[in-house]
Amino acid sequence: MKRVNKYKKLFSVEDKIDLKQLKTNYRNLVKQWHPDKFQEGEESHIQAEIKSKEIIDGYHFLVSIAPETKAENLEAYTKTISESGIYDFQHKGNVLEVSFLDGTTYEYFGVNKALYIKLINSPKQNRFAKRNIFNSFLYRKSKKDMELQAV
Structure with a gap:
């Protein structure tokens, strides 16, 4: 449950996961933390790579437990x-x-x-x-x- 709460907090998701809102939040976070926005070799670039991987993993995780996804499957x-x-x-x-x-x-x-x-x-x-x-x-x-x- 720590993982669920961590990703919900990252994407500013309250109780229920709304796929449309999740996708919007995902895009905004990816724009904000994309590694290409930072100088390569600097600490901020490395942090951005780590953060962007976390964002991608979190997005896929939350999509997999969303009510719409569960209903489809x-x-x-x-x-x-x-x-x-x-x-x-x-x-x-x-x-x-x-x-x-x-x-x-x-x-x-x-x-x-x-x-x-x-x-x-x-x-x-x-x-x-x-x-x-x-x-x-x-x-x-x-x-x-x-x-x-x-x-």
Whole structure:
């Protein structure tokens, strides 16, 4: 959740993410922090490169968790969590990353260590995750694992 709040603060986003406003804020920030505006080799140029990478990463992250994006991908997400089993999962901080047998990977934010331990100890992990994690936490599709698709 730190990452979510950090990016929301960077883009001056209040509660709900509005893609149109997010895009406007993104463009303004990119103009402000573009490395070409600063002398190459100076400290300000290096800071601008770091800041612009953070802006780009933040934009893509916030777009992936926006309500419009989630609504567009709801059918595919529902199909994945209902028809595909869990291939692998890992927990870091309060983020649970779950890879499914269909090759998709989702990140779930706010999953604490106690719930993760319950998932590990559950005899039916997929069932436990369906009931307690998949529809209870903020999520985003993080990547597509091409190796799993080939299997």
